[in-house]
Amino acid sequence: MLTIFLMTLISLLVSLLMLILAFLLSEKSKKEREKFTPFECGFSPFKKARSPFSLRFFMITLIFLIFDIELALLLPLGILSLMKMKILISFLALMITLILVMGLIHEWIQGALNWVK
Secondary structure (H helix, E strand, O other), rough: HHHHHHHHHHHHHHHHHHHHHHHHOOOHHHHHHHHHOOOEEEEEEOOOOEEEEEEEHHHHHHHHHHHHHHHHHHHHHHOOOOOHHHHHHHHHHHHHHHHHHHHHHHHHHHOOHHHHH
């Protein structure tokens, strides 16, 4: 019974010590307040509402969506490949991947990915 009491007491003291240290070591600055402001759709809340849309943000979003859709198409193919049509499913997965890679190379050649370094 004494060991349970001591373990509980030590746990409470360690928790209290961690809370006190976290409170003492944290800094409340202007930068920290900016972290908690809403940042939605690539726009900063501190700029004018009619500022031009960031093309870089738009390109990142498009590339994310393209590769997200690729995953949505390729993941079910793994389950289907466990069935009897392994060659057909493998060919389909290869074609999807090749189309995406060719599109990526085309965008790279056209200079649409210059912001990626």
